[in-house]
Amino acid sequence: MADTPDRDAVLAALDRVTDPKSGQGLAQAGLARGLALGPGRAGFMLEVAREDAALYAPVREQAEAALRAVPGVERAQVVLTAEGAASTPARPKGARLSDAAADQGRPKAPVAAGRPDHVKAVVAVASGKGGVGKSTVAVNLACALSKLGLSVGLLDADVYGPSAPTMLGLKDPPQYADKKMVPLEAWGLKAMSIGLLVDPEQAMIWRGPMASQAITQMLNEVRWGSENAPLDVLIVDLPPGTGDVQLTLVQKTKLDGAVVVSTPQEVAVADARRAVTMFEKIGTPVLGLVENMAYFPDPLTGAPIPIFGRGGAKAEAERVKARFLGEVPIDMALREGADAGRPLVAAAPDCATAQVFLEIAGLVRDRLVTMKV
Ligand SMILES: Nc1ncnc2c1ncn2[C@@H]1O[C@H](COP(=O)(O)OP(=O)(O)OP(=O)(O)O)[C@@H](O)[C@H]1O
Ligand SMILES: [Mg+2]
Numbered sequence: 001m002a003d004t005p006d007r008d009a010v011l012a013a014l015d016r017v018t019d020p021k022s023g024q025g026l027a028q029a030g031l032a033r034g035l036a037l038g039p040g041r042a043g044f045m046l047e048v049a050r051e052d053a054a055l056y057a058p059v060r061e062q063a064e065a066a067l068r069a070v071p072g073v074e075r076a077q078v079v080l081t082a083e084g085a086a087s088t089p090a091r092p093k094g095a096r097l098s099d100a101a102a103d104q105g106r107p108k109a110p111v112a113a114g115r116p117d118h119v120k121a122v123v124a125v126a127s128g129k130g131g132v133g134k135s136t137v138a139v140n141l142a143c144a145l146s147k148l149g150l151s152v153g154l155l156d157a158d159v160y161g162p163s164a165p166t167m168l169g170l171k172d173p174p175q176y177a178d179k180k181m182v183p184l185e186a187w188g189l190k191a192m193s194i195g196l197l198v199d200p201e202q203a204m205i206w207r208g209p210m211a212s213q214a215i216t217q218m219l220n221e222v223r224w225g226s227e228n229a230p231l232d233v234l235i236v237d238l239p240p241g242t243g244d245v246q247l248t249l250v251q252k253t254k255l256d257g258a259v260v261v262s263t264p265q266e267v268a269v270a271d272a273r274r275a276v277t278m279f280e281k282i283g284t285p286v287l288g289l290v291e292n293m294a295y296f297p298d299p300l301t302g303a304p305i306p307i308f309g310r311g312g313a314k315a316e317a318e319r320v321k322a323r324f325l326g327e328v329p330i331d332m333a334l335r336e337g338a339d340a341g342r343p344l345v346a347a348a349p350d351c352a353t354a355q356v357f358l359e360i361a362g363l364v365r366d367r368l369v370t371m372k373v
Pocket of ligand 1 (some may be wrong): 001106127130133134135136137157161163240268292293311328329330331332334335338339
């Protein structure tokens with residue numbers, strides 16, 4: 001394992017970058033707060049006032065370059081956060097992401113997100129409640145879309161509990177090329193996780209704007225696609241819930257659509273309803289609801305045994321006029337695959353559960369085509 005870089009060497013390197021406001025070095029000026037050092041890596045939050053965001057965008061880049069030049073630093077991450085931000089206005093209801101082009105002319109913070117370059121559609125996988133299998137669905141849906149022939153990326157944006165590194169078996173830090181991060185390749189997907197960049201314990205204490213800024217950077221500073229090989233769809237695994245963090249994220253990332261995951265229990269369904277309402281409020285089309293852990297297949301016949309009750313998400317989909325995308329059974333192979341870094345859909349595409357994901361993927365693809373995103 002790589003050694004942890006020397007703190008004094010890191011601070012000295014940051015002092016060689018000038019704070020444009022005070023004229024001092026960044027560390028001296030107190031701008032390197034929350035410096036996080038780990039094996040082979042260094043990173044911190046560059047917190048500035050909203051009106052100074054543009055001024056500090058190049059400083060962020062210089063600081064990252066300075067960190068990378070310190071012996072022992074293989075990965076450097078500086079997240080620029082502008083506090084007190086007036087957030088980017090939400091897209092009007094019904095607007096498509098192709099309208100993002102029209103947004104380009106509006107004044108905005110330097111790292112405010114639109115659609116990342118060479119990405120045709122961005123789809124969030126969200127849930128009102130944690131632990132309902134959102135990441136499991138995100139990863140397997142991404143693999144299923146890839147099996148349908150699309151070129152697919154997975155962005156694990158769950159700053160508070162990143163799971164893509166485990167679920168996809170990602171280990172290596174991302175490399176940089178031409179100032180952009182190169183996503184990792186796994187199971188036919190391009191993948192990137194906040195867990196590969198930032199210490200999860202550090203992320204736990206982030207406030208909403210910081211988390212949102214970090215995700216904005218992951219969208220825009222990763223080479224998801226190129227002119228010759230654009231990405232058809234980028235699946236974003238959002239943190240669970242419908243609080244301020246999620247709202248800020250979805251407003252800033254201007255999603256083409258959202259897939260909401262629920263389990264059959266009433267409380268999960270009620271939380272899913274809140275997620276649907278959140279997306280409606282900001283004008284992101286809900287592509288549909290997935291009911292996860294919907295039933296337990298009889299070990300002999302495969303017939304569904306509903307152990308949590310059944311159909312809650314389906315009924316909810318009808319109630320909120322969202323499409324019901326499918327029922328994913330409780331399948332130990334799904335969990336084992338996730339724990340072993342081998343997504344079930346990629347490793348055993350013929351099994352019954354993988355087939356459910358392929359059907360869901362077909363519906364998501366059709367929905368995106370109809371929306372002409
Ligand atoms: N259909 C399923 N069958 C069996 N196990 C499942 C299924 N769906 C999810 N799991 C397991 O349940 C646990 C929680 O799933 P997952 O991490 O995908 O949930 P999450 O909603 O992303 O959670 P969090 O809110 O922590 O991000 C994991 O151990 C996962 O392997
Ligand atoms: Mg998760």
